[in-house]
Amino acid sequence: MTFSEELQKRKEDAEKVIYAFLPPEEGMVREVSKAMNYSVRLGGKRLRPMILNETYRMFGGRGKAAEPFMAAIEMIHSYSLVHDDLPAMDNDELRRGEPTTHKVYGEAMAILAGDGLLNLSFETALKAFELEPDNKNIPEALRVLFNKSGLYGMLGGQSVDVKNEKALTDPDIKELEFIYENKTSRLLEAPAMTGAILAGASKEDVEGLERMARALGLAFQIKDDILDVEGDEKVLGKPVGSDEKNGKVTSVTYYGLEGAKEKVKEYSEKAVKEAAALSCKSEFLIELIKYLVDRDR
Amino acid sequence: MTFSEELQKRKEDAEKVIYAFLPPEEGMVREVSKAMNYSVRLGGKRLRPMILNETYRMFGGRGKAAEPFMAAIEMIHSYSLVHDDLPAMDNDELRRGEPTTHKVYGEAMAILAGDGLLNLSFETALKAFELEPDNKNIPEALRVLFNKSGLYGMLGGQSVDVKNEKALTDPDIKELEFIYENKTSRLLEAPAMTGAILAGASKEDVEGLERMARALGLAFQIKDDILDVEGDEKVLGKPVGSDEKNGKVTSVTYYGLEGAKEKVKEYSEKAVKEAAALSCKSEFLIELIKYLVDRDR
Numbered sequence: 001m002t003f004s005e006e007l008q009k010r011k012e013d014a015e016k017v018i019y020a021f022l023p024p025e026e027g028m029v030r031e032v033s034k035a036m037n038y039s040v041r042l043g044g045k046r047l048r049p050m051i052l053n054e055t056y057r058m059f060g061g062r063g064k065a066a067e068p069f070m071a072a073i074e075m076i077h078s079y080s081l082v083h084d085d086l087p088a089m090d091n092d093e094l095r096r097g098e099p100t101t102h103k104v105y106g107e108a109m110a111i112l113a114g115d116g117l118l119n120l121s122f123e124t125a126l127k128a129f130e131l132e133p134d135n136k137n138i139p140e141a142l143r144v145l146f147n148k149s150g151l152y153g154m155l156g157g158q159s160v161d162v163k164n165e166k167a168l169t170d171p172d173i174k175e176l177e178f179i180y181e182n183k184t185s186r187l188l189e190a191p192a193m194t195g196a197i198l199a200g201a202s203k204e205d206v207e208g209l210e211r212m213a214r215a216l217g218l219a220f221q222i223k224d225d226i227l228d229v230e231g232d233e234k235v236l237g238k239p240v241g242s243d244e245k246n247g248k249v250t251s252v253t254y255y256g257l258e259g260a261k262e263k264v265k266e267y268s269e270k271a272v273k274e275a276a277a278l279s280c281k282s283e284f285l286i287e288l289i290k291y292l293v294d295r296d297r
Numbered sequence: 298m299t300f301s302e303e304l305q306k307r308k309e310d311a312e313k314v315i316y317a318f319l320p321p322e323e324g325m326v327r328e329v330s331k332a333m334n335y336s337v338r339l340g341g342k343r344l345r346p347m348i349l350n351e352t353y354r355m356f357g358g359r360g361k362a363a364e365p366f367m368a369a370i371e372m373i374h375s376y377s378l379v380h381d382d383l384p385a386m387d388n389d390e391l392r393r394g395e396p397t398t399h400k401v402y403g404e405a406m407a408i409l410a411g412d413g414l415l416n417l418s419f420e421t422a423l424k425a426f427e428l429e430p431d432n433k434n435i436p437e438a439l440r441v442l443f444n445k446s447g448l449y450g451m452l453g454g455q456s457v458d459v460k461n462e463k464a465l466t467d468p469d470i471k472e473l474e475f476i477y478e479n480k481t482s483r484l485l486e487a488p489a490m491t492g493a494i495l496a497g498a499s500k501e502d503v504e505g506l507e508r509m510a511r512a513l514g515l516a517f518q519i520k521d522d523i524l525d526v527e528g529d530e531k532v533l534g535k536p537v538g539s540d541e542k543n544g545k546v547t548s549v550t551y552y553g554l555e556g557a558k559e560k561v562k563e564y565s566e567k568a569v570k571e572a573a574a575l576s577c578k579s580e581f582l583i584e585l586i587k588y589l590v591d592r593d594r
Contacts, residue, residue: 032456107385159329
């Protein structure tokens with residue numbers, strides 16, 4: 001199996017798990033359930049649940065506790081996109097080539113669908129208590145997951161990003177790093193750490209995974225900025241040059257194109273180094289890091 | 298101490314607990330933290346944390362686990378109001394005589410503040426694991442709390458309400474009951490049950506509290522509809538007749554003013570009966586039910 005095939009297989013496996021935790025579209029709450037499911041089913045790489053499952057397995061997890069967490073992290077990711085696309089935020093009409101949730105279900109329903117997914121992510125993760133009653137690490141896994149998605153994680157990053165866009169001032173490099181670390185890295189740290197915590201990994205390994213995912217997130221985000229400059233629209237499936245058009249300050253603004261490429265190399269090497277230093281190895285994880293920074297879309 | 302004084306004291310006690318779990322307004326996330334805290338500090342009766350604390354105490358709870366849950370339920374209540382007030386939802390500019398969160402901080406920040414409060418409510422409730430490490434009932438309390446706030450609770454009720462308003466069709470009585478039960482009763486059932494669960498109350502008592510809170514919620518909501526028709530603007534602190542002006546279908550539309558008053562009596566008697574049938578009694582709870590249905594604001 002090539003790595004691409006492996007990735008496709010793992011994506012499908014992750015989707016099976018995620019979809020099993022989505023609500024039925026029925027009864028009085030049919031409309032909002034449909035909007036919630038639409039948002040999750042819009043797709044994506046399913047990177048986060050894939051990473052969570054991998055770190056759970058590589059540290060010896062063999063139970064069912066990882067599954068609700070895999071679904072939960074994807075619900076958190078989806079909710080953040082639904083709210084991010086709203087007219088009051090980025091006002092995006094398309095995501096992955098499909099109309100965004102508020103374009104299909106209206107703004108009020110999109111707000112509620114996002115809220116519903118965030119609430120459901122918590123309800124879903126809590127199911128780990130039933131699925132692995134003897135697993136003593138669930139409270140810590142919950143703590144880490146929702147710390148990384150909240151005020152001192154993704155949401156905090158989002159709030160600085162919004163503030164900058166609204167103020168129409170250029171963020172300084174410190175702010176930009178804060179935004180990238182929080183908006184992108186935190187939601188990779190969360191699954192990397194949570195899977196390992198659920199499997200009972202050591203503090204040292206969990207911290208190593210945190211550093212790995214932080215570096216991967218930065219490499220991934222800077223790569224995104226580069227693709228927006230020199231990517232191929234046909235391959236990417238979205239217009240390039242949108243950052244410049246929107247007057248958005250990105251890593252390319254600071255480092256220049258070549259400097260940004262250097263940064264991607266630096267951070268991805270750091271991520272690989274951290275992955276290689278863990279007490280349990282995963283070829284897949286290292287391949288995944290390389291794939292994500294070499295991608296052309 | 299009169300009951301009013303008792304209520305005031307308990308409100309202040311609840312606020313001390315809630316405020317202790319709010320984030321400091323500092324660092325990069327200062328702005329969104331301010332918006333979150335503003336929403337929570339806008340006030341209200343603090344009914345839900347008060348009920349949670351009471352059912353925890355009455356069933357013998359003596360530890361600290363109730364405190365993070367008290368703060369969490371109030372954060373959930375606040376987030377729902379912030380999002381409910383948004384332009385795409387009810388578009389309200391004032392709440393309790395003060396400008397709503399989006400009027401002060403802008404729409405994008407209000408969306409994030411609501412999201413941030415919901416996320417923080419999980420993080421806060423999870424602190425019960427640290428505060429009462431030996432309490433085996435925390436997972437069940439978490440499950441109930443976030444079930445009642447989610448798709449099959451408050452949020453579900455909200456979604457039907459929004460759908461009705463947008464469709465500009467009159468909801469039938471079944472839909473209206475669904476909305477009232479979910480938007481109002483569920484967030485009273487949650488604290489009533491959660492406090493008791495944390496204290497280790499029996500299944501029968503927890504179910505009795507659920508029925509009590511369901512009836513109280515319906516009585517409370519119908520009373521609200523009545524006050525909108527015949528309340529005193531000066532006492533209420535808000536204009537009356539707004540439901541009719543907005544063409545909103547309420548319980549008064551269905552039952553008429555006298556019929557609605559009958560319903561309030563019926564549901565409040567039911568709530569008192571359920572409270573009196575619990576294996577542990579609370580005078581305060583019974584007084585509170587009576588107070589809430591006799592209020593003139």
